Amino acid sequence: MLDVDKINFDDKGLIPAIVQDYYTDEVLTLAYMNKESLGISIKEKRTCFFSRSRQELWRKGETSGNTQEIVSITADCDKDALVVKVIKKGPACHLGNESCFSFPVYEDERNDKFDFENLYRLLEQRKDEMPEGSYTTYLFEKGKDKILKKIGEECTEVIIGAMKEDKNETVYEIADVCYHLMVLMVNDGISVKDVKDELASRHIIDHKIKQETMK
Helix, strand or coil, X not given: CCCHHHCCCCCCCCEEEEEEECCCCCEEEEEEECHHHHHHHHHHCECEEXXXXXXXXXXXXXXXXXCEEEEEEEECCCCCCEEEEEEECCCCCCCCCCCCCCCCCCCCHHHCCCCHHHHHHHHHHXXXXXXXXXXXXXXXXXXXXXXXXXXXXXXXXXXXXXHCCCHHHHHHHHHHHHHHHHHHHHHHCCCHHHHHHHHHHHHHHHHHXXXXXXX
């Protein structure tokens, strides 16, 4: 482990800290630490920064409750910048956004990649606008009973594909299940974050159980 005394703080005694989501690698914010706040962060295992505007220490979440549990802190090759990986509780941004970096300045077409958050937002848009001819609109119009029926049907198709040991068919049917599950989530107001948080809590429990069994 790198000795804190070997970290290169700038002439104001500060070092930039890039805070990153442990599970998704999403960059959450850029803040600054001094030697004292870094020491507090390591001791308490929660992010503590130095406010350049207020000229004082501040613990993330001390007023909002949106805390950040530290998993690791890594210095760059020049030891004058830090990456802090955290498990966050609540949005990282004071505007209520999950990340402070939410205002695109430039995007190459290659950045238009699929993720579940984007699909969720698209399904929310479909629910709000209900465009004619959309299968998603059809599901929302028919209501929860229809959505649940489709989830049951698609789960059966996954089982059939898996029993046949047909990987392509199984993947196709799993994708159908995921889509219909997300329609249900939007219908019932369950966010992707809700599911991630539940899985994260199970990951921590599983990790502890695994450690106990290895003793």
